[in-house]
Amino acid sequence: MATISISFCPYAMARPRVPQTRKPPVKKQTVRSPNPNPSHKLKARTGAKQLSSIGVEATTYTRLPPREDFSPPSLDSSSFEFSSEVKLSESNVALKVEKEIDNLSSEEEEEEEEEEKGLDGNLVVNYGQFEVFEGTYDSELDEEDDDSFIEGFSDDELESVYQNDDGELLGFKEGETVNLSDNEGKLEEGEVKEKGVPAVMRCFDRAKIFAKAGDGGNGVVAMRREKFVPLGGPSGGDGGRGGNVYMEVDGSMNSLLPFRNSVHFRAGRGDHGRGQSQNGAKGEDVVIKVAPGTVVREAGKEEVLLELLHPGQRALLLPGGRGGRGNASFKSGTNKVPRIAENGAEGPEMWLELELKLVADIGIVGAPNAGKSTLLSVISAAQPTIANYPFTTLLPNLGVVSFDYDSTMVVADLPGLLEGAHRGFGLGHEFLRHTERCSALIHVVDGSSQQPEFEFDAVRLELELFSPEIAEKPYVVAFNKMDLPDAYENWPSFKESLEARGIEVFCMSAVKREGTHEVSSAAYQLLRENKIAEDKLAEDPVNLNHVAEMVQKQQTASINEFEITHDSTTNTWHVVGSGLQRFVQMTNWRYVDSGRRFQHVLEACGVNKSLIKLGVKEGDTVIVGDMEMIWHDAADTSGFSNFRKGSTETTKWPQWK
Numbered sequence: 001m002a003t004i005s006i007s008f009c010p011y012a013m014a015r016p017r018v019p020q021t022r023k024p025p026v027k028k029q030t031v032r033s034p035n036p037n038p039s040h041k042l043k044a045r046t047g048a049k050q051l052s053s054i055g056v057e058a059t060t061y062t063r064l065p066p067r068e069d070f071s072p073p074s075l076d077s078s079s080f081e082f083s084s085e086v087k088l089s090e091s092n093v094a095l096k097v098e099k100e101i102d103n104l105s106s107e108e109e110e111e112e113e114e115e116e117k118g119l120d121g122n123l124v125v126n127y128g129q130f131e132v133f134e135g136t137y138d139s140e141l142d143e144e145d146d147d148s149f150i151e152g153f154s155d156d157e158l159e160s161v162y163q164n165d166d167g168e169l170l171g172f173k174e175g176e177t178v179n180l181s182d183n184e185g186k187l188e189e190g191e192v193k194e195k196g197v198p199a200v201m202r203c204f205d206r207a208k209i210f211a212k213a214g215d216g217g218n219g220v221v222a223m224r225r226e227k228f229v230p231l232g233g234p235s236g237g238d239g240g241r242g243g244n245v246y247m248e249v250d251g252s253m254n255s256l257l258p259f260r261n262s263v264h265f266r267a268g269r270g271d272h273g274r275g276q277s278q279n280g281a282k283g284e285d286v287v288i289k290v291a292p293g294t295v296v297r298e299a300g301k302e303e304v305l306l307e308l309l310h311p312g313q314r315a316l317l318l319p320g321g322r323g324g325r326g327n328a329s330f331k332s333g334t335n336k337v338p339r340i341a342e343n344g345a346e347g348p349e350m351w352l353e354l355e356l357k358l359v360a361d362i363g364i365v366g367a368p369n370a371g372k373s374t375l376l377s378v379i380s381a382a383q384p385t386i387a388n389y390p391f392t393t394l395l396p397n398l399g400v401v402s403f404d405y406d407s408t409m410v411v412a413d414l415p416g417l418l419e420g421a422h423r424g425f426g427l428g429h430e431f432l433r434h435t436e437r438c439s440a441l442i443h444v445v446d447g448s449s450q451q452p453e454f455e456f457d458a459v460r461l462e463l464e465l466f467s468p469e470i471a472e473k474p475y476v477v478a479f480n481k482m483d484l485p486d487a488y489e490n491w492p493s494f495k496e497s498l499e500a501r502g503i504e505v506f507c508m509s510a511v512k513r514e515g516t517h518e519v520s521s522a523a524y525q526l527l528r529e530n531k532i533a534e535d536k537l538a539e540d541p542v543n544l545n546h547v548a549e550m551v552q553k554q555q556t557a558s559i560n561e562f563e564i565t566h567d568s569t570t571n572t573w574h575v576v577g578s579g580l581q582r583f584v585q586m587t588n589w590r591y592v593d594s595g596r597r598f599q600h601v602l603e604a605c606g607v608n609k610s611l612i613k614l615g616v617k618e619g620d621t622v623i624v625g626d627m628e629m630i631w632h633d634a635a636d637t638s639g640f641s642n643f644r645k646g647s648t649e650t651t652k653w654p655q656w657k
C-alpha cells in the first residue's frame with residue numbers, strides 16, 4: 001500500500017504564512033478639516049424676550065435660557081473670532097433677523113408654533129457645550145481634551161447669535177450684515193440632534209480597552225550532560241504559562257476616566273524553559289480595576305459578558321497561553337531522545353467595551369439649577385460644585401447619607417434635565433442610565449421658577465421618554481428654595497395640584513438646611529421598601545469566570561474538527577479548524593522531530609484521508625493555519641532530509657493538549 005503524506009518543501013515552498021491578523025497596523029492620521037462653510041446661519045431663540053427679563057437670579061430652566069442669565073458671563077461673545085466664522089456680506093439679513101426677533105418677542109404664542117415647526121428663527125444654545133467654556137470642570141482633564149470640544153462647539157454653537165436686553169445682537173456692530181445663506185446644521189423634521197459630548201464626559205462612564213493574556217513560554221530541547229551520567233537523556237524544561245488578565249472592582253473608583261489614558265492591558269509572557277529540566281516562570285498577571293457597576297461587553301457586540309457590582313469582586317477574564325513542552329515531556333519508550341519542543345500558546349486577546357452604571361440607592365433628578373447638588377451637599381459629606389447657572393454639574397456626584405449606625409444610602413446627583421433632553425439638548429440624558437440601578441428617586445423642583453409645575457412635568461416626561469422603567473421607580477418630590485418669596489408664593493398651589501394627582505410632595509430650603517432631613521428620610525423609606533438590586537444579587541450568585549471558561553473552551557477545541565475548502569484556480573486546499581490552527585502555532589519547526597509529529601497528527605486526525613477523498617493531487621498547495629505545504633502522493637518524496645520512512649507509525653507521541 002502506498003503511503004500518502006504531506007511533506008514540506010524544505011526551502012522556498014515550506015514557509016509560514018504571514019497571518020492576516022499580524023499585519024502592521026496602518027496609522028490613521030486624523031486631519032482636522034477647517035470649517036467647510038464658515039458662514040453661519042443666524043438663529044433666534046424662542047421666547048428670548050420673556051426669559052431675558054428674568055435676570056441673574058437663581059432660576060431653573062426647563063427650556064434654553066438667554067445667554068445673559070449665566071452668572072459668570074465668561075463666555076464673552078466678543079472673544080469669539082467671528083471675523084473668521086461670519087461672512088459680512090452686502091445683504092442686510094442682520095436687519096431682517098433683528099426684525100424677526102422683535103416679532104418673536106412680541107408674539108410669544110406664534111413663537112411656540114414656529115419652534116415646533118422648526119422654522120429658521122430659533123436661537124439654539126446647547127448647554128453641554130457651553131459648560132465646557134465656562135470652565136467648571138476639572139482643568140486637568142481638560143488639558144488633553146481632544147477634538148470633541150471643537151466637535152462639540154463648532155457648528156451649532158458658532159451659528160448662534162445672542163441678543164442682549166436691548167435687543168442688540170451681541171458680537172455684531174450696528175449696521176453690519178451677516179451672511180445667513182448657510183443652512184447647514186439645521187435640523188430636518190424628525191431628525192435627532194447630534195450631540196457634541198466632550199471627551200471627559202464621554203469617558204466618564206464609557207471606555208473601550210484592549211486586553212491580551214500573556215503568551216506561554218517556549219519549551220526547549222536539551223540533553224543531560226554530566227560526568228558519570230552517560231546517556232543522560234532529554235532534559236529540556238517546559239515554558240511557563242502566560243499571565244492572566246483579571247478584572248477587579250475597586251471601591252474607590254467612581255468613573256471610567258482612568259481608561260482615557262490607559263487603553264491597552266497586556267499580561268506578561270511566560271519564561272522559556274531551560275536545560276536541566278528547568279521550567280519557565282509564569283508570566284505576570286494583569287488586573288484591570290474598574291468602578292463598581294461596570295458592565296463589560298466584547299467590542300461591537302450586544303451580549304453582556306460581565307457585570308461587576310461590588311468592591312472586591314474579581315473575574316478571570318482571559319487565561320494566559322499554555323507554556324510549550326520541552327523535550328523531556330516528549331520522552332517515550334519508542335522515542336528516548338526526542339528532538340522536539342513546542343512553542344508556547346498565544347494568549348487570547350479581546351477589545352472590550354466598558355459601560356458604567358453607577359451603583360447608587362437614590363438618584364437626584366430635576367431641571368438644571370434646581371438645587372440638586374446643594375441638596376446632596378447638605379444631606380451627605382459630598383462636596384459637589386454648586387453655582388447659580390444651569391449645568392454646573394457635568395458629571396454625576398456620589399454621596400453617602402448616614403442616618404444611623406447601620407442605616408446608610410448612596411445618593412447620586414445627576415446633571416440637570418431639560419425639555420428635549422431625549423433629543424440631545426443639555427447633558428442630563430447622557431447620564432440618566434445611572435439611575436437604572438437606583439431603587440428610588442428624589443425629584444428636586446425649583447420653587448422660585450416661573451412655573452414649577454410645568455418644570456416638574458417636563459422633567460417627568462423626559463424620564464418617561466428615556467426609559468419607562470426609570471419613570472416607574474418610586475420618587476419623592478422636593479419643592480426647593482422655600483426661603484425665596486417666589487417659591488413661598490408658589491408652594492400652596494403646587495402642593496395642592498400635586499396632591500390632587502396623588503403625589504406626595506415635600507418643601508425644603510436646601511441652602512438653609514430646612515426640610516432636607518424629611519426629604520432624605522422619605523427617600524430612605526422608599527429605598528427600604530424597594531431595595532431591588534441587593535436582594536436580586538443575593539438570590540443568584542454569579543459565576544464571574546465564565547468568560548475565561550468560554551475562551552478556554554474555544555482554545556481547547558478538538559483537533560478533529562476542521563473544514564476543508566478548495567480553490568480550484570490556484571489548486572489550493574485550506575484546512576481550517578481552531579484546534580489545528582493552535583497546533584500549527586505551537587509547532588516549533590526548528591526541531592527535526594516537529595515535522596514528523598506534525599505528519600502524524602495530520603494523519604491521526606483525518607486531514608490526509610479527507611484530502612484524498614476530496615481529490616487532492618500531486619503538487620497541490622495545502623494550507624493549515626499559518627503553514628503552507630505541497631502535497632506529495634508518495635512518502636519517499638518527502639522534503640525532509642532525515643525523514644525516516646514509516647517512523648510515524650512506530651513512534652508514540654504524547655497526546656496533543
Ligand SMILES: Nc1nc2c(ncn2[C@@H]2O[C@H](COP(=O)(O)OP(=O)(O)OP(=O)(O)O)[C@@H](O)[C@H]2O)c(=O)[nH]1
Nearest residue numbers: 369370371372373374387391392393416481510511
Ligand atoms: N435661595 C436658595 N437658593 C438655592 C437653594 N438651593 C439651591 N440654591 C441655589 O441654586 C443655585 C443652583 O444650585 P445647584 O445645587 O448648583 O443646582 P443644581 O440643580 O445642582 O444645578 P445643575 O448642576 O446645574 O443642574 C445655587 O446658586 C444655589 O445656591 C435654596 O434652597 N434656596
Ligand SMILES: [Mg+2]
Nearest residue numbers: 372373392393
Ligand atoms: Mg448640580
